[in-house]
Amino acid sequence: MITMDDIIREGHPTLRKRAEEVSLPASNEEKKILQKMVEYLIHSQDEETAEKYGLRPGVGLAAPQINVSKRMIAVRTHDHNDELIELGLYNPKIVSHSVETTYLEGGEGCLSVDRMVEGEVPRYARIKVKATTLEGDEITLRLKGFAAIVFQHEIDHLNGIMFYDRIEGNDPHKQSLPPKEVM
Numbered sequence: 001m002i003t004m005d006d007i008i009r010e011g012h013p014t015l016r017k018r019a020e021e022v023s024l025p026a027s028n029e030e031k032k033i034l035q036k037m038v039e040y041l042i043h044s045q046d047e048e049t050a051e052k053y054g055l056r057p058g059v060g061l062a063a064p065q066i067n068v069s070k071r072m073i074a075v076r077t078h079d080h081n082d083e084l085i086e087l088g089l090y091n092p093k094i095v096s097h098s099v100e101t102t103y104l105e106g107g108e109g110c111l112s113v114d115r116m117v118e119g120e121v122p123r124y125a126r127i128k129v130k131a132t133t134l135e136g137d138e139i140t141l142r143l144k145g146f147a148a149i150v151f152q153h154e155i156d157h158l159n160g161i162m163f164y165d166r167i168e169g170n171d172p173h174k175q176s177l178p179p180k181e182v183m
């Protein structure tokens with residue numbers, strides 16, 4: 001089973017790589033890994049099991065977080081109709097999204113980040129995601145609310161993006177340059 005020992009933390013280079021597409025049908029090895037990722041979420045959301053194995057509860061997990069640089073994510077949360085979403089997905093892709101943005105009250109955390117990082121993380125309010133399920137079916141998901149935020153957090157991991165990169169004022173593209181000589 002996956003435990004916290006298998007989850008790499010910020011500073012590990014794999015978290016900053018673009019993960020590779022999974023060529024489908026997935027290999028048995030890839031299926032096994034994705035199944036274990038879903039199981040991590042189930043175990044981590046069961047109080048007794050989480051306590052027993054010291055698991056931090058998670059509603060999502062991306063393969064790079066267990067040092068597997070492949071485009072695979074697991075999600076276990078509820079949608080806006082309170083229906084359970086429990087999925088292992090290959091090659092998830094946001095195919096369209098709202099202009100409107102939203103954010104998680106109180107900010108976001110990450111199993112790969114052992115510290116609190118304050119600040120709102122802007123996310124699209126609604127997204128349409130296409131992916132292939134663990135079972136091999138191509139699906140299209142229309143998500144909003146918390147589920148939409150979870151999927152965006154996970155898909156960011158596949159592109160080497162950490163949630164705090166998106167907090168205002170943390171623009172990763174603006175390298176701090178030495179002050180210009182005053183003319």
Ligand SMILES: O=CN(O)C[C@@H](CC1CCCC1)C(=O)N1NCCC[C@H]1C(=O)Nc1ccccn1
Pocket residue numbers: 056057058059060061062065104108109110111112149150153154157
């Ligand atoms: O990439 C995947 N990860 O890093 C696991 C993260 C993914 C979520 C962070 C924000 C959106 C997706 C995760 O699940 N957590 N982050 C660390 C704290 C525990 C947990 C969490 O936020 N739980 C939660 C939050 C709100 C309501 C219910 N539960």
Ligand code: NI
Pocket residue numbers: 109110111112153157
């Ligand atoms: Ni994360």
